[in-house]
Amino acid sequence: MKSSIIKIVGFAAVLGMFGSPALAEGDAxxxxxxxxxxxxCHSMEEGKKKVGPSLFGVIGRAAGAVEGYKYSKAMLASGLTWNDEKLAEYLTKPRALVPKTKMSFAGLKKEDDVANVIAYLKANGG
Ligand code: HEC
Known part of the structure; x- marks a missing residue:
């Protein structure tokens, strides 16, 4: 009897860890x-700019802060800090958050893609 209770508790714990798709935590x-x-347009390598700035260390950083990269005025004036929430907004619809951004990217349509790419950014120097 005791061991089956342990099994049930164990199973619930596993479900708690992996079984909640509502959780916004992405998969890197x-x-x-x-x-x-x-x-x-983007490299994860520190300091390596392409059409866009390097995204190394972007999580928690102020928008427009990579030295030597020529941002749009709109990005420099945005006053944003790239946390999960703001990144999700920007990556879903860049021009909705920063109307005159020069990032010519339509945006990610799927919420999962957004959460997963943010997890990737975090896992790679974010
Ligand atoms: C067509 C090229 C292009 C694509 C594709 C693109 N970006 Fe960008 N990205 C840019 C440019 C250019 C900027 C600079 C925007 C500005 O100054 O207004 C930028 C800026 C950013 C910033 C702000 C960086 C900072 O230092 O403030 C983030 C974050 C970002 N992009 C993430 C992404 C992610 C994640 C993807 C893929 C889902 C992506 N971008 C796809 C060109 C692109």
Whole structure:
């Protein structure tokens, strides 16, 4: 009897860890695939700029803060800090958050893609 209770408790704990799709925590591995859409313009390597700035360390950083990268005035004036929430907004619809951003990217349509790519950014120097 005791052991079956332990099994049930164990199972519930596992469910708690992996079984809650409502959780906004993304999957970095799936995010690596999503990042392919960003790669043309962004590197995760520190200081390496492409069309867009390096995204190394972007989580928690002020918008427009990579030295040597020429941001749009809109991004510099945005006053944003890239936390999960603001990143999710920007990646869903860049021009809704920063109307004159020069990031010409339509946005990610799927919420999962957004959460996963943010997890990827975090896992790679974010
Ligand atoms: C077509 C090129 C292009 C694509 C594709 C693109 N970006 Fe960008 N991104 C830019 C440019 C250009 C900027 C600078 C925007 C500005 O100054 O207004 C930027 C800015 C950003 C910023 C703000 C960086 C900072 O230092 O403030 C983040 C975060 C970002 N992009 C994430 C992404 C992610 C994640 C993807 C893929 C889902 C992506 N971008 C796809 C070109 C692109």
């Amino acid at each position: 591995e799936a995010g690596a695939k999503v990042f392919k859409k960003c790669k043309a």
